[in-house]
Amino acid sequence: MACFAARTAGVAVLRKSFFPTRSAFTTRGLVTRATSYTLNTGAKIPALGFGTFQDPDSQEETVSLALRKGIRLIDTARVYNVEKQVGKGIKKSGIPREDIFVGTKLWCNDYHPEDVERAVDDSLRDLDTHYVDLLLMHYPCTFKRGADRFPRDAEGRMIRGETTFMDTWKAMGEVIKTGKVKAIGVSNFSKGEIQTLLEKTGTVPAVHQMEVHPYLQQKEFNKWLKEQGIHVVQFSPLGNMNDFYRQTGWSKEIAHMKRVIDQPTMKEIAEKYGKSTAQVVLAWGINSGRSVIPKSVVDWQVKQNLESDFELQPADMAQISILDAKARFNDPSLDYEWRLYSDLEGIDGTVKGRTH
């Protein structure tokens, strides 16, 4: 069923057709696919995406490059301060807007129900688009409403908002009716927090964007999310690659552990497939039925990541399964004054550290 096109056919052309028809081309005998999944809204989301956190000066160029090379899923957020650059990158690429899945995230100071639609308008203006395909609530914690994204008291402690994530969720649902947002989801929620959403509102998130990589596999939670019909998008899919985790207090000690891509197991598997270890790490996420959104502003890395959708044999998936160290790198609980991930794995060892 999979067609073997010439390597020069390029991913850009091949990505036009989505799952279940998995287009393909060969790289050293390997089939590179263009997997996509169907969300509970009926919309399609590509398996392979592109993250835009950090390096604002490079985002316009790299977003444009990634799109021209075949990426069709762009992840951004209000708090990254890159929406303008992302919007310009989309325009510069020449790829029609309707062919791209664009997701952004609402930040915690805009969680008051009366602020949500205005915050979406701000994102749309900067992204220079009439709609986003996905709007995520970035974290479950609410901060004091107002222009200050990190409102702190005299002692430097984050000031909480007066509404709850439930209020925000309902307001996000209302924005769908305007057509400005096609689907809504959450990010960095615990299982209990998602259960609360389901029980109290009945609106099932289309997506949960959360930290998942071979060091933090969250097997039970991923299984549960799948049973609920919630698609998982893995952030920091390469694990502790991002220096941010070494520089902040969120995960200082564990972030210094051997990088996932330097694991001997990964190297052995990569050699077998004629791939880089980063490509194997991304392929592991896709072969697990999830989307991955690696970030890179380095041309060769962007191009390499594009060739990360290929089949991994069950034996290799089993080998990677063993690497589950339950190491969570993204945990701003102590800074945000909110016990995040309370019922999930990998919350031991969090250290207090101001990050913003």
Ligand SMILES: NC(=O)c1ccc[n+]([C@@H]2O[C@H](COP(=O)([O-])OP(=O)(O)OC[C@H]3O[C@@H](n4cnc5c(N)ncnc54)[C@H](OP(=O)(O)O)[C@@H]3O)[C@@H](O)[C@H]2O)c1
């Ligand atoms: N929802 C949330 O709270 C949340 C949290 C974190 C991240 N995210 C999203 O997820 C995206 C990705 O997360 P992330 O940036 O933390 O982690 P990541 O994508 O796992 O890792 C990024 C790091 O890996 C490097 N890299 C990328 N491709 C590589 C390759 N093929 N070989 C070697 N190194 C490579 C990048 O280098 P260069 O920088 O030099 O290009 C960068 O240092 C973000 O951009 C953002 O969109 C969401």
